[in-house]
Amino acid sequence: MARKQPRPEVSRRKFLAGAAVAGATTALAPPVAKAAATDGSISAPRRPSALPPTMQVAVAETATPKELPRIGGVPGSDFMVDVIKTLDIKYLPSNPASSFRAIHESLINYGGNKMPEFLTCAHEESAVAMAHGYFKVAGKPLMTLCHGTVGLQHAAMGIYNAWCDRVPVIVVGGNDLDAAHRPPGVPTIHSAQDINALVRDFTKWDDTPVSLQHFAQSFVRAYKIAMTPPYGPVAISLDAGLQQEPIRNNGEKLYIPRHVPTSPPQGDSGAVKEAARLLANAQNPVIVADRAARSENGVRLLVELAEILQAQVIDQGGRMNFPNTHYLRRPPTAVGNADVILGLELTDFWAIANAYIDNGEHGVGVNTSRIKPETKLISINASELLTKANYQDFQRFQSVDVSMPADAEATLPALIEAVKAAIPSDRKAAIEKRGEAARKAYAEQRERIRQAAALAWDASPISTARMSMEIWAHIKDLDWSLVSVSGVGFNWPNRLWPMEKHYRWLGASGGYGVGYGAPASVGAALANRDLGRFSVNIQADGDLMYAPGVLWTAARHNIPQLAVMFNNRGYHQEVMHVQRLSNFRNRVANLGNDMGPIGTSIQNPDIEYHKLAESMGWWAKGPIKDPAQLGPALKEAVAVVKSGQPALLNVWTQPR
């Protein structure tokens, strides 16, 4: 980075000089090599412009540093820690890297490794997903540090999940901008002009501060933007030089901007009134909620609105929006009879109103409507305030009759009051009658679900309904929180476990990037640990194998959770996709020696997840294939988790 101001007596470059002795030696090498080549005495092969690290540089990067001259003054990264500490960030999951060594050192020494506490991660994707899961329980963001290029590349999928799931994560990437002074070799390979470009399409905001005061403004701004609905990840590129240099006296006193939370955007009063009019006069209003409730209050508000209208509620499951014990809770098919649909923070309104059937001619999908043509659609969705062009998470365009680019939870109080005022007195009896019908339908639905759960009850591998209820028997008296996304696969916990509080179910990854489940569950369990709750993770096998190192992070930092493997020994979604295409093409699917089409199974050999977990400090047991053995194993595992340690059971299950 260019420096216009006079450099201090002790500069970062002098500080680096000792460490870069080997690098300096390397710097002399190319001219020598060139001279040898030009006099014709040695026929040297042409060398690539981007050289791999020499042994000296690799040693400088990886070996114990030599004794260095002591740096004077107050390190700039100490001031950065002062800034971070004003924002009440409790943890910092991260994989260590040289490009942020200065702020790392400040955090653990100057900052005392508190607020935030450094949590050692084995993969950047795991660190981001931990922050993701943590927020969905705690409602507070975490920050992560990552190496500017390769580390951010690892983190990218996790950031995309957070973006799609509207979750704030503060990503700080170390980067050494000064091409004339940074160490050659690996540190230069790991530098870029603009590291944030990699994630700009799926972050709310990013910056590259060039002074300490700039950092203070950027960091507080990043926090504020991330925490304004719609929430989302933000990125800061942190120059290695800025971290390492001492604070310079420029005659300007550094200050830390005060953070004042931004109030969430509410729906326009006219639009709220029109939505209330449509709902109050509807014959069969249906509410569809996806990421509507982010707190207990959000759940309470949605219940209040539904009861006033006696409207059926479909919970899409982006969050735990509406209790599944409530008689107004209905399955997605309920939209078919609606004359008004209120969509709250929907990922995909088009898919509420339409169906895509992956079963047309030549394998091309078919679109059909799921609603009546005259059905009125109302949308309250803060995501409309945050749409970018490249990644397609905004889904297909759906025309609606009332569109409010606003936060649903913040808008519900006004909408409730407007609905109360809009209900005509002669409609009240009809609304009451609607409730009676809903109670009957709900009771019948509960019967059907339980009878369906009884199918294959004694099967081996174990049925997913049986596994869910075996787990339930051991956690039902605890203040539990389901911290996994595996409910998406077979959904039994969502259908059979009473879910009434917002932390009972946390929703899925958002971007459906596989590998989110295990680390997000650890992050959520961390937040639950601090709140005294019991975390349950129904852990998909394929998901765990992306970055199983997070198991070690959980053990290392005493993060308890009960992990029960949903081990169906395959990438099951893909098993079905390849089978589908085989059928369309009139070809028998080639299974090889597995059960699913080649490339989709995780067997031969079967992975011993219990041994994997045990090797990383977990209590573990398995494989469990006989349903009769599951209950006793769960009893042992729950006792371990209650003692404060993580425990894993490797359970072989039915496919879904």
Next chain:
Amino acid sequence: MRLVRRFGPAALAAGLALGCGGAFAASAEKGKAAYIQHGCWQCHGMQAQGGPGPKLAPDPIPIETFTAFVRTTNRAMPPYSEAILSNDDLADIHAYLQTIPKPADYKSIPLLNQ
């Protein structure tokens, strides 16, 4: 186990529809293997209890309806043509589905009544 089934008029009609001609033997044992080999388990579970796809047993739909659906389908399930799933295999699969017993009433399962 190889089962020789006696079919009623409806099943006989289905047998004719399948082009097998007259009475034919359907094997539940072969059907179980075919159920796995042709990937039925992927969506319907190893015991046909259902999953992403609906349950197929107990009480499978009549074979003629079953056959018509498998060949054409109407929604999420990919169709299986005769070229990749023979009529005999399909009949065997149906025979296997018929052998799957009814589950216990959920009211008799303590874990489903917590």
